[in-house]
Every structure is written in C-alpha cells, then in structure tokens.
Amino acid sequence: MILWWIGNLVLLAVVLPVVVYLLRGVLETATSIVPSVQEIAKAAAAGSKDLDAAALLLTTQDQVTKTVAGVANYGGSLDVILDDA
Amino acid sequence: MMGGAMAPVLAFAAADAVTILAVGLIVVALVYYLVSVIAQLRKITAGLDETIASVGEIVQKSAPVNDVVTTINQQLDAGVDLLEGLLVKKAGMSDAVGLVDGMYAGAAAAGFRNFPESSTVKAPRIGEVYTKGTLTLARLGREAPIASGNPAGPALRDVEGGSLAARLLYPEIRQTMPTSLARSPVIGTDAPVQYEQRDDIGKPRKRLPGRV
Numbered sequence: 137m138i139l140w141w142i143g144n145l146v147l148l149a150v151v152l153p154v155v156v157y158l159l160r161g162v163l164e165t166a167t168s169i170v171p172s173v174q175e176i177a178k179a180a181a182a183g184s185k186d187l188d189a190a191a192l193l194l195t196t197q198d199q200v201t202k203t204v205a206g207v208a209n210y211g212g213s214l215d216v217i218l219d220d221a
Numbered sequence: 222m223m224g225g226a227m228a229p230v231l232a233f234a235a236a237d238a239v240t241i242l243a244v245g246l247i248v249v250a251l252v253y254y255l256v257s258v259i260a261q262l263r264k265i266t267a268g269l270d271e272t273i274a275s276v277g278e279i280v281q282k283s284a285p286v287n288d289v290v291t292t293i294n295q296q297l298d299a300g301v302d303l304l305e306g307l308l309v310k311k312a313g314m315s316d317a318v319g320l321v322d323g324m325y326a327g328a329a330a331a332g333f334r335n336f337p338e339s340s341t342v343k344a345p346r347i348g349e350v351y352t353k354g355t356l357t358l359a360r361l362g363r364e365a366p367i368a369s370g371n372p373a374g375p376a377l378r379d380v381e382g383g384s385l386a387a388r389l390l391y392p393e394i395r396q397t398m399p400t401s402l403a404r405s406p407v408i409g410t411d412a413p414v415q416y417e418q419r420d421d422i423g424k425p426r427k428r429l430p431g432r433v
Contacts (some may be wrong), residue, residue: 137229140236147243155247159254166261173268180275187282193289200293204300211307218311 305333314338319345 308317314336322329322344332340407413421427 137232137236140233140240144236144239144243147240148246152243152247152250156250156254159250159258163254163257163261166258166265170261170264170268173265173272177268177271177275180272180279184275184278184282187279190282190286193286193293197289197293197296200296204296204303207300208303211303214311215307220310 302335305335309333309336309339314342315345316347318342319347323347 308320312320318329318332318339321333323346329342329344330340332338332342
C-alpha cells in the first residue's frame with residue numbers, strides 16, 4: 137500500500153512534470169520552425185519570380201550572336217582596308 | 222469488524238483514485254501538447270509545399286540558363302579572339318599592347334588571351350604620345366594616326382597646346398601653313414588698288430539743316 141502511494145507520488149511529482157517538460161520543448165521547437173519555413177517559402181517564391189527574366193537570355197543570346205557576326209564583318213572589312221603591321 | 226475491513230478498502234480506493242487522476246493528467250497533457258504539435262507540423266507541411274512548388278519553378282526556369290550562358294560566352298570568346306587577332310595583325314604586338322594599355326591602364330600586364338607572349342612585351346607609352354581623345358577616336362574606329370610616330374621618340378602631343386593633335390584629324394586648312402591660302406586685302410599708299418580721296422575728309426563737319 138505504501139509502495140502504491142509512493143508510486144502515485146512519483147507519477148505526479150516526477151513523471152507528469154517530465155512529460156510536460158518534454159512535450160513543451162517539442163511544441164516550442166515545432167512552433168519556432170513555422171516562421172522559418174514561411175520565410176523560406178517567401179524567399180523561394182521571390183527567387184522564382186526573379187527568374188522570370190531568365191527567358192530573356194534567349195534574346196540576349198540572339199543579340200550577342202548578331203553582334204559578334206557584325207563585329208566579324210567589320211573586322212573582315214578592316215582586315216582588307218588596313219595594311220598589316 | 223465492518224470498520225476495520227472498510228479502512229483498507231477505502232485506502233485502496235483512494236490510491237486508485239490518485240493513480241487514475243495522475244494518469245488522467247498525463248493523458249491530458251499528452252493530448253494537449255501532441256495536438257498542438259500536430260497543428261504546427263501541419264503549418265510546416267503547408268509551408269514546405271509552397272517552398273517545394275517555388276523551388277520546382279526555379280529549377281524549371283533556370284534549366285536552360287547554363288546552356289544559354291555557355292553559348293553566349295563562346296560567342297563573346299570568338300569576338301575577343303577576332304578583335305585581338307585583328308589588332309595584333311594590324312598594329313603589331315608592341316603597339317597593340319601599348320594601345321590597350323593606353324586605354325585601360327595596367328591591362329598590358331595581363332596581355333592578350335590568345336597571345337601569351339604579349340604579357341612579356343613592354344608596352345610603349347602610346348597614351349602619352351597621343352591624346353586620350355585620339356585614342357578614343359581610334360577605339361571608335363575613326364582613322365586616327367595611331368603609331369604614325371615612334372613611341373620611343375619625343376612626345377607628339379604638346380602638353381600646353383594639346384588641341385593640335387585633335388585638330389590634325391580635321392580637313393587641312395592652316396595647320397600645315399599652305400602657300401595658296403587666300404590673302405587678306407592690302408591697304409596703304411602702295412596698295413595695288415587705290416581709291417580717290419574724298420574732299421570732305423579732314424574739313425569741319427557740315428551743319429545740320431535744322432539748326433540755325
């Protein structure tokens with residue numbers, strides 16, 4: 137009988153606080169993760185939006201090709217007009 | 222007899238009640254905290270879903286970037302090779318290095334990419350021989366007299382009158398003092414064209430009609 141009461145005492149004085157302490161820690165950790173995940177989601181959305189201009193690289197590529205071709209033509213003409221050193 | 226038998230029973234009943242209370246409290250704590258954790262985990266899951274969707278978009282949008290940038294770099298490399306080769310071919314290695322160093326100070330140390338020996342060439346100080354404007358015109362493709370003088374000789378540019386170098390780029394008028402320039406009219410007693418002297422010159426001024 138005494139052991140039973142001692143068990144009850146341990147249950148109320150030790151096990152319950154430990155359970156509450158551990159569960160509270162888990163809850164606080166999970167709660168602290170939520171803002172970080174939301175910030176990551178916002179950053180990823182912003183990064184995705186920033187990459188909308190990546191499609192313009194195809195235009196840039198085309199322009200660079202045309203520019204280099206023009207420079208090549210200009211250089212070819214200079215090569216004919218100017219004497220070598 | 223009844224009281225003696227009931228006392229242990231009541232004691233056991235009290236112990237049971239306390240045990241049930243303790244277990245109940247533990248279960249309530251478990252339920253409360255675990256439900257709260259589940260709610261937070263749901264929020265985390267929703268946030269991660271949004272993140273994964275955005276990351277998927279990033280991966281999809283950035284997929285062709287590598288190839289495009291590689292192609293652009295190849296095109297620009299070809300342009301640089303072409304211009305470097307043309308410059309060295311037309312100006313010579315020494316003047317080419319000097320010209321580049323004149324426009325971009327310190328660039329001669331790096332040399333040309335396709336001419337490793339250019340990094341060891343001592344760059345002539347073309348930037349001191351010609352004005353910066355002349356070099357700019359040369360860079361823009363105008364026919365500036367680059368390398369017409371010896372970089373090792375005295376500077377062609379006059380520090381006090383530096384505009385002469387730029388003036389030489391324009392059509393010939395006076396800078397080489399031509400002999401067939403139009404003359405100014407000659408005046409005086411021995412001038413080739415003589416005019417009759419007016420009689421009223423040197424005499425008192427005539428009175429105006431309105432005055433008495």
